[in-house]
Amino acid sequence: xxxxxxxxxxxxxxxxxxxxxxxxxxxxxxxxxxxxxxxxxxxxxxxxxxxxxxxxxxxxxxxxxxxxxxxxxxxxxxxxxxxxxxxxxxxxxxxxxxxxxxxxxxxxxxxxxxxxxxxxxxxxxxxxxxxxxxxxxxxxxxxxxxxxxxxxxxxxxxxxxxxxxxxxxxxxxxxxxxxxxxxxxxxxxxxxxxxxxxxxxxxxxxxxxxxxxxxxxxxxxxxxxxxxxxxxxxxxxxxxxxxxxxxxxxxxxxxxxxxxxxxxxxxxxxxxxxxxxxxxxxxxxxxxxxxxxxxxxxxxxxxxxxxxxxxxxxxxxxxxxxxxxxxxxxxxxxxxxxxxxxxxxxxxxxxxxxxxxxxxxxxxxxxxxxxx
Amino acid sequence: xxxxxxxxxxxxxxxxxxxxxxxxxxxxxxxxxxxxxxxxxxxxxxxxxxxxxxxxxxxxxxxxxxxxxxxxxxxxxxxxxxxxxxxxxxxxxxxxxxxxxxxxxxxxxxxxxxxxxxxxxxxxxxxxxxxxxxxxxxxxxxxxxxxxxxxxxxxxxxxxxxxxxxxxxxxxxxxxxxxxxxxxxxxxxxxxxxxxxxxxxxxxxxxxxxxxxxxxxxxxxxxxxxxxxxxxxxxxxxxxxxxxxxxxxxxxxxxxxxxxxxxxxxxxxxxxxxxxxxxxxxxxxxxxxxxxxxxxxxxxxxxxxxxxxxxxxxxxxxxxxxxxxxxxxxxxxxxxxxxxxxxxxxxxxxxxxxxxxxxxxxxxxxxxxxxx
Numbered sequence: 001x002x003x004x005x006x007x008x009x010x011x012x013x014x015x016x017x018x019x020x021x022x023x024x025x026x027x028x029x030x031x032x033x034x035x036x037x038x039x040x041x042x043x044x045x046x047x048x049x050x051x052x053x054x055x056x057x058x059x060x061x062x063x064x065x066x067x068x069x070x071x072x073x074x075x076x077x078x079x080x081x082x083x084x085x086x087x088x089x090x091x092x093x094x095x096x097x098x099x100x101x102x103x104x105x106x107x108x109x110x111x112x113x114x115x116x117x118x119x120x121x122x123x124x125x126x127x128x129x130x131x132x133x134x135x136x137x138x139x140x141x142x143x144x145x146x147x148x149x150x151x152x153x154x155x156x157x158x159x160x161x162x163x164x165x166x167x168x169x170x171x172x173x174x175x176x177x178x179x180x181x182x183x184x185x186x187x188x189x190x191x192x193x194x195x196x197x198x199x200x201x202x203x204x205x206x207x208x209x210x211x212x213x214x215x216x217x218x219x220x221x222x223x224x225x226x227x228x229x230x231x232x233x234x235x236x237x238x239x240x241x242x243x244x245x246x247x248x249x250x251x252x253x254x255x256x257x258x259x260x261x262x263x264x265x266x267x268x269x270x271x272x273x274x275x276x277x278x279x280x281x282x283x284x285x286x287x288x289x290x291x292x293x294x295x296x297x298x299x300x301x302x303x304x305x306x307x308x309x310x311x312x313x314x315x316x317x318x319x320x321x322x323x324x325x326x327x328x329x330x331x332x333x334x335x336x337x338x339x340x341x342x343x344x345x346x347x348x349x350x351x352x353x354x355x356x357x358x359x360x361x362x363x364x365x366x367x368x369x370x371x372x
Numbered sequence: 373x374x375x376x377x378x379x380x381x382x383x384x385x386x387x388x389x390x391x392x393x394x395x396x397x398x399x400x401x402x403x404x405x406x407x408x409x410x411x412x413x414x415x416x417x418x419x420x421x422x423x424x425x426x427x428x429x430x431x432x433x434x435x436x437x438x439x440x441x442x443x444x445x446x447x448x449x450x451x452x453x454x455x456x457x458x459x460x461x462x463x464x465x466x467x468x469x470x471x472x473x474x475x476x477x478x479x480x481x482x483x484x485x486x487x488x489x490x491x492x493x494x495x496x497x498x499x500x501x502x503x504x505x506x507x508x509x510x511x512x513x514x515x516x517x518x519x520x521x522x523x524x525x526x527x528x529x530x531x532x533x534x535x536x537x538x539x540x541x542x543x544x545x546x547x548x549x550x551x552x553x554x555x556x557x558x559x560x561x562x563x564x565x566x567x568x569x570x571x572x573x574x575x576x577x578x579x580x581x582x583x584x585x586x587x588x589x590x591x592x593x594x595x596x597x598x599x600x601x602x603x604x605x606x607x608x609x610x611x612x613x614x615x616x617x618x619x620x621x622x623x624x625x626x627x628x629x630x631x632x633x634x635x636x637x638x639x640x641x642x643x644x645x646x647x648x649x650x651x652x653x654x655x656x657x658x659x660x661x662x663x664x665x666x667x668x669x670x671x672x673x674x675x676x677x678x679x680x681x682x683x684x685x686x687x688x689x690x691x692x693x694x695x696x697x698x699x700x701x702x703x704x705x706x707x708x709x710x711x712x713x714x715x716x717x718x719x720x721x722x723x724x725x726x727x728x729x730x731x732x733x734x735x736x737x738x739x740x741x742x743x744x
Contacts, residue, residue: 114533118540160532161486164564168490168557175556184547185540188560192536 012180012218022054022217022248029220031055031246037063045097047090047247050322052313053214057223058243061210066102072210073200074098077110077193080130081120083269084137086250086314087216094214094245096142106205107143109135109150110159110196111369115189117154124154128369135365137270140358149205150368153192158202162195163188169232170225178221194226197242211242216249250313255285255306268310270355274348281307281344287329288336299332307336307343315346384552384590394426394589394620401592403427403618409435417469419462419619422694424685425586429595430615433582438474444582445572446470449482449565452502453492455641456509458622458686459588466586466617468514478577479515481507481522482531482568483741487561489526496526500741507737509642512730521577522740525564530574534567535560541604542597550593566598573611583614588621622685627657627678640682642727646720653679653716659701660708671704679708679715687718 025031037059038048047053065072076091078084084092099107111134113127122130135150153159167188175187201208213223223244230239251257252266268280287305289295302308308325316322328334397403409431410420419425437444448463450456456464471479483506485499494502507522525531539560547559573580585595595616602611623629624638640652659677661667674680680697688694700706 114536118537154533155529157527157529157532160529160536161526164486164532164557164560165490167560168555170556172556183540184542184544184559185536187556188536188539188563191560 012221022246025055025217025220025246029224031057031217031220032059034059034245045093046317046319047094047097047313049319050312052090053094053245053247055217055246056244057227058241059212059245061240061243062098062212065104065210069102069104070209071104071106071206072102072212073106073108073205074212074214075108075110075197075200076214077112077196078131078134079112079116079119080127080134081116081122082130083271084134085267085269086310088134089137089141089270090247090250090313091214091216092138092141092143094247096138096144098212098214099144099147100142103147105147106200107148108196108200109138109143109148110156110193110199111135111150111152114153114192118185124152128152131369132362132365133271135368136358136361137354139361139364140354145364145368148368149200152369153196156199158204159192159195159199162198162202163191166191166194166229166233170229174228175225178225190222190225191229193222194229197222197226198230198237198239201237201239208238208240210240212245213242214245214247217246218249220244220246251306251309253280253284253306255304268347270351270358272351274351274355277351278344278348281310281347282340284310284340286336286340292335295335296332300329300334300336302326302329305329307340310347311343315343315350384593394618397427397589397592397618401596403429403589403592404431406431406617417465418689418691419466419469419685421691422684424462425466425617425619427589427618428616429599430613431584431617433612433615434470434584437476437582441474441476442581443476443478443578444474444584445478445480445577446584446586447480447482447569447572448586449484449568450503450506451484451488451491452499452506453488453494454502455643456506457639457641458682460506461509461513461642462619462622462685463586463588464510464513464515466619468510468516470584470586471516471519472514475519477519478572479520480568480572481510481515481520482528482571483507483522483524486525486564490557496524500524503741504734504737505643507740508730508733509726511733511736512726517736517740520740521572524741525568528571530576531564531567531571534570534574535563538563538566538601538605542601546600547597550597562594562597563601565594566601569594569598569614570602570609570611573609580610580612582612584617585614586617586619589618590621592616592618623678623681625652625656625678627676640719642723642730644723646723646727649723650716650720653682653719654712656682656712658708658712664707667707668704672701672706672708674698674701677701679712682719683715687715687722 026033032055034048034054034056037056038044040063041048062072074095076095078088095107099105111131113124113131116122116127117124139145179190197211197213200211215223227241230241233239249257254266265280265283268277284306286307287301287303289298289300311325312322398405404427406420406426406428409428410416412435413420434444446467448467450460467479471477483503485496485503488494488499489496511517551562569583569585572583587595599613602613605611621629626638637652637655640649656678658679659673659675661670661672683697684694
């Protein structure tokens with residue numbers, strides 16, 4: 001959805017949200033800017049430091065729980081349809097970051113295999129294998145398996161029961177106001193996701209507690225619906241309204257916000273062989289000028305550049321290094337070919353190392369998924 | 373819903389359907405009259421013989437399976453909110469009758485405990501006890517436990533997964549055309565019921581087979597929706613369109629079609645102490661005249677009379693006895709007081725005997741419900 005000044009702006013969790021001005025979300029939807037809270041975090045991750053996580057709802061509840069050494073949960077979901085791409089890596093690293101901040105944390109991961117069946121026609125036997133592979137990636141990124149609950153949608157009846165319970169107190173008006181007019185099945189998906197988000201607060205998991213859901217900015221409709229349902233069902237479940245952080249959306253390698261799994265060159269995945277990943281980076285849309293002489297004269301435009309975004313969001317650990325690249329590029333001190341080659345090398349090294357770690361974690365992933 | 377000549381008549385599975393002219397359903401909804409098929413049944417039950425089951429959809433599929441000694445299923449559901457009333461007894465006896473016709477049959481019973489929680493606020497701990505009690509009634513009525521699969525909605529994830537899958541191919545238009553404009557939660561209930569009806573055809577239960585759903589006439593919307601979904605998902609599941617039989621609706625003891633659990637004198641349950649049941653029968657709405665002399669002169673009106681309906685639908689085994697009562701009453705040969713006392717005695721005897729049998733079946737009911 002293109003950004004506009006129109007106050008009727010609607011975020012689309014199932015479509016493409018090209019959100020150019022994230023600050024507008026503060027005013028429109030009541031998302032809070034992150035700046036005030038970030039000072040309280042002793043060791044903010046790079047997503048915070050680089051303002052990639054730009055907003056939140058009630059993150060303070062989580063910070064309080066950490067401070068007081070009280071239980072909290074952090075949750076997300078993945079649809080097991082293929083290799084993990086960079087968008088899922090970002091969410092996974094947020095989960096891992098918040099899991100790491102306290103021994104009282106628990107991470108919840110929903111594997112949306114029923115959705116994968118409905119939307120992508122993948123049978124459970126196939127999604128079960130993909131889920132193991134995806135989870136091994138998340139473990140390699142740093143998920144602590146001992147404080148994680150990972151479950152398949154097709155096996156977690158408590159989530160389905162919550163969806164059914166919620167359906168009784170959601171009106172067509174509420175759901176249409178949040179999502180617009182949609183096929184019936186997507187409304188139901190939304191209720192199941194609300195079930196996923198509120199599952200950590202059931203008695204079976206120790207009862208009501210703060211829960212953080214790190215999401216892309218386009219997923220806010222799910223957060224609003226879930227908070228509304230948590231409020232409506234407070235008497236029965238004593239739900240605490242879930243918190244959320246919002247990150248900026250990463251573009252495809254071709255420079256737009258529409259990720260297409262049909263065009264494998266348009267996105268990087270954690271399963272890409274390092275050499276293929278290099279080729280993908282070399283093919284990226286950049287912020288370079290038409291000619292090298294123009295580039296030297298006017299400088300490049302790093303804010304338009306996908307390889308720069310790869311560094312900023314994902315692959316460059318040091319803030320100084322990123323700042324240096326940005327400045328050098330803007331001052332004409334970099335040419336795209338050399339710059340991409342440098343970044344391609346960083347990406348390939350990351351993937352080699354990641355895939356090495358991951359191979360040793362496949363069995364842990366299997367164990368986590370077959371726990372029952 | 374009151375009957376009308378208006379072709380826009382809509383059956384209401386969640387409300388009161390006062391269907392005076394059942395034959396109209398043949399024309400409006402394509403329900404077939406039972407007469408043609410009944411001749412093929414070697415020993416038709418009293419619901420057939422007395423035209424209480426007045427219609428069907430594709431009952432022939434079940435008759436064929438019986439004839440060819442092939443597998444088929446018969447299914448129903450109960451909402452465990454209290455003692456079993458006469459409406460549920462009727463469905464249970466139909467299930468039992470069709471289960472008894474072949475050793476290749478299997479009876480499925482869904483215990484709608486999530487619905488009981490949503491609609492009636494009953495926690496699972498409470499509905500679990502009620503379900504055992506209800507199931508003991510059904511066993512006492514004759515359900516063969518070895519060829520029965522009884523499950524709680526809150527534990528049967530396969531039904532929920534089907535509901536989620538179906539939700540993707542059901543449009544708002546289809547569901548509104550069948551049910552009218554309804555709260556969102558009732559649409560979802562309808563999809564869960566479609567999941568219940570199609571569960572016996574999953575591979576886990578031996579794959580596609582004819583399935584019979586005996587229902588009250590007001591439940592036909594669920595049957596139509598489910599047949600539509602079975603058709604739409606034929607490629608994936610090879611579903612055979614489910615069959616149905618339709619029975620007439622029994623009135624409350626006060627003579628209307630609105631059963632109110634809030635007024636315990638308005639309906640008989642299988643848990644009623646025989647003496648209380650006698651009182652209820654003595655309080656029934658009858659087809660009697662204002663005075664005894666009028667009754668003798670004009671005769672009573674058995675077609676309006678609830679005690680007569682109790683005999684016809686439930687408590688008089690012999691067709692001759694029922695016919696005799698009908699004729700005697702119409703000719704003024706019976707007074708309501710004596711007649712009710714006679715019927716009260718029959719009802720009380722039935723309940724004593726039923727409750728005696730039931731007590732010995734509580735453990736079997738527990739075992740069936742805790743099978744996993």
